[in-house]
Amino acid sequence: MDNELGSIETEMKRGFLQLLVLVLLEKEAYGYAMVRAFRDLGYEVEENTLYPLLRRLEKRGLVHGKWELSEERPRKFYSVTKAGREMRVGLLAIWNKQDEIIKQISKENKHA
Amino acid sequence: MHKNLETYIEEIGHFLTGRREREEILSEIRSHLLERAEQETSPVDEAALGKVIAAYGSPRHVAEKYLDGRPVIAPAYQRHLFRYASLLFAVHFAFVMFSVVFKRSFTIFPFLYVPDLSSILFDAIMYLPMAFLADFGAVALVLYFITRSGREIKLPWPKFASDLDELQEPEAKTLSARIWNMVEAVIMVALSAWAFRIYARFHTLFVAHSDSGKFQPLFMPAPGRTLSLVVLIMLAAGTATLLIKMFLSSRRLACWVDIAADSIALVLIGVVLRQQRGNLFAVDVPARLVTWVHVSLTVILLVVALFVAIDLVVKVVRLGRGRLAR
Numbered sequence: 001m002d003n004e005l006g007s008i009e010t011e012m013k014r015g016f017l018q019l020l021v022l023v024l025l026e027k028e029a030y031g032y033a034m035v036r037a038f039r040d041l042g043y044e045v046e047e048n049t050l051y052p053l054l055r056r057l058e059k060r061g062l063v064h065g066k067w068e069l070s071e072e073r074p075r076k077f078y079s080v081t082k083a084g085r086e087m088r089v090g091l092l093a094i095w096n097k098q099d100e101i102i103k104q105i106s107k108e109n110k111h112a
Numbered sequence: 113m114h115k116n117l118e119t120y121i122e123e124i125g126h127f128l129t130g131r132r133e134r135e136e137i138l139s140e141i142r143s144h145l146l147e148r149a150e151q152e153t154s155p156v157d158e159a160a161l162g163k164v165i166a167a168y169g170s171p172r173h174v175a176e177k178y179l180d181g182r183p184v185i186a187p188a189y190q191r192h193l194f195r196y197a198s199l200l201f202a203v204h205f206a207f208v209m210f211s212v213v214f215k216r217s218f219t220i221f222p223f224l225y226v227p228d229l230s231s232i233l234f235d236a237i238m239y240l241p242m243a244f245l246a247d248f249g250a251v252a253l254v255l256y257f258i259t260r261s262g263r264e265i266k267l268p269w270p271k272f273a274s275d276l277d278e279l280q281e282p283e284a285k286t287l288s289a290r291i292w293n294m295v296e297a298v299i300m301v302a303l304s305a306w307a308f309r310i311y312a313r314f315h316t317l318f319v320a321h322s323d324s325g326k327f328q329p330l331f332m333p334a335p336g337r338t339l340s341l342v343v344l345i346m347l348a349a350g351t352a353t354l355l356i357k358m359f360l361s362s363r364r365l366a367c368w369v370d371i372a373a374d375s376i377a378l379v380l381i382g383v384v385l386r387q388q389r390g391n392l393f394a395v396d397v398p399a400r401l402v403t404w405v406h407v408s409l410t411v412i413l414l415v416v417a418l419f420v421a422i423d424l425v426v427k428v429v430r431l432g433r434g435r436l437a438r
Contacts, residue, residue: 031140031144032144032147032148047144047148047168048168048169048173048174049177051141051144051177052178055137055178073146073147074139074143075143076136076139076140076143
């Protein structure tokens with residue numbers, strides 16, 4: 001049961017993480033800073049999953065990456081693009097709709 | 113410079129494609145791992161780095177996350193790999209048959225080259241497994257390019273055709289199947305014993321009843337002996353295969369036994385095809401009949417070789433799929 005829950009959670013996280021990144025990157029951040037920000041909010045993200053995701057979003061033009069070489073260690077900072085913001089609006093609408101459906105069905109189940 | 117970190121980064125790089133992209137990915141991972149290790153201990157030491165690296169995942173696992181969604185062959189086309197490879201192999205096999213019968217080579221540059229295999233029939237048999245591998249590779253290449261193009265292409269396939277990739281593992285043997293196997297084995301043992309007895313008596317398996325009431329060899333001594341030995345080896349191999357499989361519970365080992373038996377059969381068919389030239393008969397046979405027998409024998413053996421080759425491919429695929437699944 002735990003294994004099954006874990007595997008479904010992984011699938012759910014895949015989409016959710018994209019939305020989360022688009023929301024978080026309203027402010028510029030680099031990978032590890034994002035991992036810590038998520039952790040502070042109680043959300044664990046696999047570090048080796050975040051970077052490939054950022055790369056895919058960058059390729060699709062939803063986030064913009066920029067290397068910062070002036071600091072002690074080179075870091076790649078990401079921020080959401082205009083296309084990313086539009087996508088975020090669409091994704092949030094889907095998210096809210098799904099949330100509404102679940103709540104509605106749960107309410108009906110309670111009264112049944 | 114942290115040796116363990118650089119080795120790890122290099123191993124990830126080994127699995128990634130595109131030089132520029134690879135370097136950027138590796139720089140980002142390096143930067144992340146160093147910062148992560150710094151959280152453990154500052155200044156960073158090898159022990160902290162080792163811990164962080166272990167938590168980050170195996171190099172192949174990490175690299176695959178970047179390659180996710182970029183399969184060599186798109187899942188929708190993967191079943192076509194075996195479909196078209198088997199179809200292409202059938203066409204290839206037909207060209208091999210034409211080459212043997214019509215004594216000429218065939219070239220469709222750069223897709224197909226079948227040399228004139230009529231004078232070296234043994235090579236025609238040896239050519240077939242390599243032809244299959246070449247066909248498999250050619251189909252894989254085409255599907256790779258289709259995948260890379262990103263276009264939605266509906267590849268045709270006739271509805272009546274069966275698929276190599278739909279091969280199912282045989283069900284566990286029922287009692288009736290076991291009894292039938294035993295009957296088969298008894299028949300094969302009796303047949304082999306009878307063949308060995310004839311060979312011991314006449315030094316050939318092919319004898320004809322003459323007008324004088326005596327038995328005389330049907331074929332000339334040399335080809336007659338070779339053909340007889342080939343048949344004896346085939347009978348012995350067939351009997352041994354049945355007996356071994358009766359006592360084997362592992363399907364994988366049974367597959368290996370079939371592969372060995374098919375390989376022996378292909379080699380023996382090659383030997384027969386090589387031998388059947390020249391004056392074959394030791395008895396008076398009309399010239400037209402001799403030609404007819406030669407052509408018929410060649411065609412029959414090539415068809416048998418086709419079925420044996422198909423069975424060999426099926427068994428190799430089944431074994432390969434089992435290994436991949438494990």
